[in-house]
Amino acid sequence: xxxxxxxxxxxxxxxxxxxxxxxxxxxxxxxxxxxxxxxxxxxxxxxxxxxxxxxxxxxxxxxxxxxxxxxxxxxxxxxxxxxxxxxxxxxxxxxxxxxxxxxxxxxxxxxxxxxxxxxxxxxxxxxxxxxxxxxxxxxxxxxxxxxxxxxxxxxxxxxxxxxxxxxxxxxxxxxxxxxxxxxxxxxxxxxxxxxxxxxxxxxxxxxxxxxxxxxxxxxxxxxxxxxxxxxxxxxxxxxxxxxxxxxxxxxxxxxxxxxxxxxxxxxxxxxxxxxxxxxxxxxxxxxxxxxxxxxxxxxxxxxxxxxxxxxxxxxxxxxxxxxxxxxxxxxxxxxxxxxxxxxxxxxxxxxxxxxxxxxxxxxxxxxxxxxxxxxxxxxxxxxxxxxxx
Amino acid sequence: xxxxxxxxxxxxxxxxxxxxxxxxxxxxxxxxxxxxxxxxxxxxxxxxxxxxxxxxxxxxxxxxxxxxxxxxxxxxxxxxxxxxxxxxxxxxxxxxxxxxxxxxxxxxxxxxxxxxxxxxxxxxxxxxxxxxxxxxxxxxxxxxxxxxxxxxxxxxxxxxxxxxxxxxxxxxxxxxxxxxxxxxxxxxxxxxxxxxxxxxxxxxxxxxxxxxxxxxxxxxxxxxxxxxxxxxxxxxxxxxxxxxxxxxxxxxxxxxxxxxxxxxxxxxxxxxxxxxxxxxxxxxxxxxxxxxxxxxxxxxxxxxxxxxxxxxxxxxxxxxxxxxxxxxxxxxxxxxxxxxxxxxxxxxxxxxxxxxxxxxxxxxxxxxxxxxxxxxxxxxxxxxxxxxx
Numbered sequence: 001x002x003x004x005x006x007x008x009x010x011x012x013x014x015x016x017x018x019x020x021x022x023x024x025x026x027x028x029x030x031x032x033x034x035x036x037x038x039x040x041x042x043x044x045x046x047x048x049x050x051x052x053x054x055x056x057x058x059x060x061x062x063x064x065x066x067x068x069x070x071x072x073x074x075x076x077x078x079x080x081x082x083x084x085x086x087x088x089x090x091x092x093x094x095x096x097x098x099x100x101x102x103x104x105x106x107x108x109x110x111x112x113x114x115x116x117x118x119x120x121x122x123x124x125x126x127x128x129x130x131x132x133x134x135x136x137x138x139x140x141x142x143x144x145x146x147x148x149x150x151x152x153x154x155x156x157x158x159x160x161x162x163x164x165x166x167x168x169x170x171x172x173x174x175x176x177x178x179x180x181x182x183x184x185x186x187x188x189x190x191x192x193x194x195x196x197x198x199x200x201x202x203x204x205x206x207x208x209x210x211x212x213x214x215x216x217x218x219x220x221x222x223x224x225x226x227x228x229x230x231x232x233x234x235x236x237x238x239x240x241x242x243x244x245x246x247x248x249x250x251x252x253x254x255x256x257x258x259x260x261x262x263x264x265x266x267x268x269x270x271x272x273x274x275x276x277x278x279x280x281x282x283x284x285x286x287x288x289x290x291x292x293x294x295x296x297x298x299x300x301x302x303x304x305x306x307x308x309x310x311x312x313x314x315x316x317x318x319x320x321x322x323x324x325x326x327x328x329x330x331x332x333x334x335x336x337x338x339x340x341x342x343x344x345x346x347x348x349x350x351x352x353x354x355x356x357x358x359x360x361x362x363x364x365x366x367x368x369x370x371x372x373x374x375x376x377x378x379x380x381x382x383x384x385x386x387x388x389x
Numbered sequence: 390x391x392x393x394x395x396x397x398x399x400x401x402x403x404x405x406x407x408x409x410x411x412x413x414x415x416x417x418x419x420x421x422x423x424x425x426x427x428x429x430x431x432x433x434x435x436x437x438x439x440x441x442x443x444x445x446x447x448x449x450x451x452x453x454x455x456x457x458x459x460x461x462x463x464x465x466x467x468x469x470x471x472x473x474x475x476x477x478x479x480x481x482x483x484x485x486x487x488x489x490x491x492x493x494x495x496x497x498x499x500x501x502x503x504x505x506x507x508x509x510x511x512x513x514x515x516x517x518x519x520x521x522x523x524x525x526x527x528x529x530x531x532x533x534x535x536x537x538x539x540x541x542x543x544x545x546x547x548x549x550x551x552x553x554x555x556x557x558x559x560x561x562x563x564x565x566x567x568x569x570x571x572x573x574x575x576x577x578x579x580x581x582x583x584x585x586x587x588x589x590x591x592x593x594x595x596x597x598x599x600x601x602x603x604x605x606x607x608x609x610x611x612x613x614x615x616x617x618x619x620x621x622x623x624x625x626x627x628x629x630x631x632x633x634x635x636x637x638x639x640x641x642x643x644x645x646x647x648x649x650x651x652x653x654x655x656x657x658x659x660x661x662x663x664x665x666x667x668x669x670x671x672x673x674x675x676x677x678x679x680x681x682x683x684x685x686x687x688x689x690x691x692x693x694x695x696x697x698x699x700x701x702x703x704x705x706x707x708x709x710x711x712x713x714x715x716x717x718x719x720x721x722x723x724x725x726x727x728x729x730x731x732x733x734x735x736x737x738x739x740x741x742x743x744x745x746x747x748x749x750x751x752x753x754x755x756x757x758x759x760x761x762x763x764x765x766x767x768x769x770x771x772x773x774x775x776x777x778x
Contacts, residue, residue, distance in 0.1 A: 007778070020489065020491055020492065020778045021489065021778065022777050022778070023777075023778075054715065054716070076715070076716045077716065096674075096716065097674040097675050097682075098674070099672060099673070099674045099684075099732055099733055100409065100410065100672055100733070102409055103409070126675050126677070127675065127676070127732055129732045129733070130674075130675075130732065154677065158680075158719075159675075159682055159713050159714070159717055159719065160674070160675040160677070160682050160717070161675075161677065162677065163677075163678075191714060283488060283489055284488070285485075285486040285487070285488045285519075285549070286486050286515050286516065286519075286548075286549040286550075287516070288515070288543065288549070288550065288551065288552075289552075291547075293486075293548055293549050295488075298691070298693050298745055299744075299745055299748050299777060300777055302687070303693055304687050304692055304712075323693075324548050325548070325580060326443065326465070326744050326745055326748075327443070327465045327466065327485065327777075328548055328549070330547075330548065343488055343516055343518045343519065344488055344489070344518070355688075355715050356687055356688055356715055359688050359715075359749070360748070360749075360775065361775060361777075362775055385775075386749065386750060386751055386774075388411050388412075388688060388689055388716075388749075388750075389396070389409045389410065389411070389412075
């Protein structure tokens with residue numbers, strides 16, 4: 001792995017005021033509290049947790065989660081799996097379809113390598129074509145290895161996944177017929193439900209997903225094929241999957257950092273009190289008339305789920321962030337006593353959506369002791385940044 | 390500089406069908422035609438051109454543009470300037486405010502280094518505070534160097550820049566009083582006008598911008614301070630700045646690749662016929678019911694200016710791309726004879742906005758001979774990817 005840039009290494013042990021902007025900063029105390037809450041939640045519900053690494057893309061964080069009790073990591077891409085494996089993660093599930101032969105050869109090789117290390121790789125499938133392609137690549141590139149295969153069912157997301165019921169049974173049987181493929185269960189993720197604002201809406205959506213997953217599991221089991229696991233869930237709905245008695249593993253990842261979008265969900269009583277832990281530090285570079293301009297635009301944070309919020313200000317001094325383009329944010333006074341920040345002032349933004357925000361940065365700067373007077377404890381590499389393939 | 394990943398190097402001299410997905414692909418023939426059109430346009434209007442490298446973030450492309458007649462490169466960030474300088478670019482303008490002392494020390498050092506190579510660095514300012522900070526950093530880090538300083542005026546963008554007229558004169562005079570700072574002219578960019586759909590709207594907006602820039606230039610000149618240059622403009626409005634007799638330099642960058650958003654502008658007659666040259670190659674990984682799913686989501690392309698369009702299909706077989714999240718796109722039949730693409734099918738997307746799309750990728754894959762039967766000629770490094778500071 002390439003060394004971290006000198007400028008990033010140089011900020012270690014410095015105060016937060018020394019962090020150059022714009023920068024992606026993790027409040028390590030808040031993150032660790034979130035991890036402890038999630039570990040406690042999973043323990044209480046006797047459910048496995050395999051946090052999705054498409055959020056943090058970091059082997060260091062995946063291993064930290066494992067030390068707290070997570071069974072491994074989820075990823076979306078072959079290249080993410082490779083990056084985590086290179087960083088020491090040994091139990092990885094690709095919760096996505098892989099179709100290209102060149103990628104499936106990489107999947108096969110990684111599967112064999114992880115198996116040799118005592119680990120394992122799992123992959124989702126949602127077509128007979130996909131199953132056949134995977135089997136061919138395994139035979140070609142890893143003839144002595146086995147790979148875990150999850151049949152993905154569509155429980156409301158409307159994206160990948162066969163319909164629940166008979167189509168899933170047929171696919172599970174197709175997997176089970178192939179000697180190098182081990183049918184490892186069902187992948188059933190309802191992404192849309194995560195961001196339904198009302199608690200009742202989310203309960204209803206996941207109620208239907210649980211029913212579909214249970215029905216499918218029972219159908220496959222009745223056909224003589226054991227279903228070792230149903231896996232899925234996200235931070236917005238995990239209370240429901242955890243209590244379902246059907247889902248054995250939670251893939252929720254965003255609890256680690258939270259984001260401005262999740263903060264808009266009506267909270268469930270049973271939901272652990274996850275805190276914001278990820279911020280973009282920015283500096284005011286211009287003040288003109290009734291607005292100030294900061295140096296963080298949508299090359300610093302993703303805006304697919306809305307714009308960032310300015311953090312750490314009391315309501316009466318709140319500032320409003322508006323999109324200023326790729327490299328700028330426009331700040332205006334919002335609170336009744338708010339004043340425009342001066343040139344040079346440092347501010348903290350809570351990104352609208354953490355996953356694609358992390359993907360814009362090569363490193364996360366980990367701060368201990370809070371954002372106002374803390375110290376940079378370590379710099380965490382985003383190993384799988386840009387790992388698209 | 391770090392070497393390109395093996396997987397990227399491996400695709401050189403291979404057919405386009407061998408490019409792994411998702412990938413950012415440049416049609417080199419189309420890009421070179423766009424460069425030739427821009428060079429011809431600038432020659433005809435006797436105006437300098439300094440294409441904005443915030444688009445391509447590549448020293449190789451900046452040098453290619455210089456060989457075609459560009460005078461140098463624009464950037465938005467100090468780290469972008471450093472990346473281009475490391476790649477051989479010697480004449481760079483930072484069209485933005487730099488405020489942090491640590492960054493201004495880097496600006497000062499880079500300025501001295503470029504000057505020693507026979508080049509130069511220019512920086513925009515829009516406050517007396519910014520001027521003072523720059524002067525201090527120059528005195529500290531580059532006491533024998535000079536730096537070109539452009540006074541930024543707000544000609545309608547509503548972001549950075551002092552108001553035209555007296556405030557700009559005061560700032561120009563403040564610059565001129567400092568021995569290490571050379572007043573190099575006015576930076577006057579109207580970003581919002583680039584995306585006004587109607588040709589008449591753009592003409593009107595730039596008419597006002599030209600008037601403001603001319604008035605400010607004349608005011609400063611009348612005060613005894615020469616204004617060597619007015620610089621600005623973008624791909625959406627360059628016909629107006631070029632014909633203005635006020636703007637001496639065009640910063641337009643997007644003409645190189647074009648994007649789906651610019652394609653929606655009503656075209657000016659005088660506008661060169663720039664073509665799309667940047668694509669995201671993607672593969673279909675799932676087909677379910679009435680939709681297919683491809684492997685390019687908003688971690689592969691920016692969606693701040695709208696979703697990508699599926700290219701290279703005749704209208705009757707058109708496919709519609711809908712957002713499927715970070716790693717997926719949802720494709721549905723749009724044309725009257727359109728059929729869902731099969732699993733494994735390769736497709737080409739035209740991104741909504743090129744600049745932040747390029748910033749998601751480590752490399753541009755350059756194809757010669759067209760996207761359907763062409764060959765990968767070279768892989769162009771995105772040197773300043775993630776260069777935020």
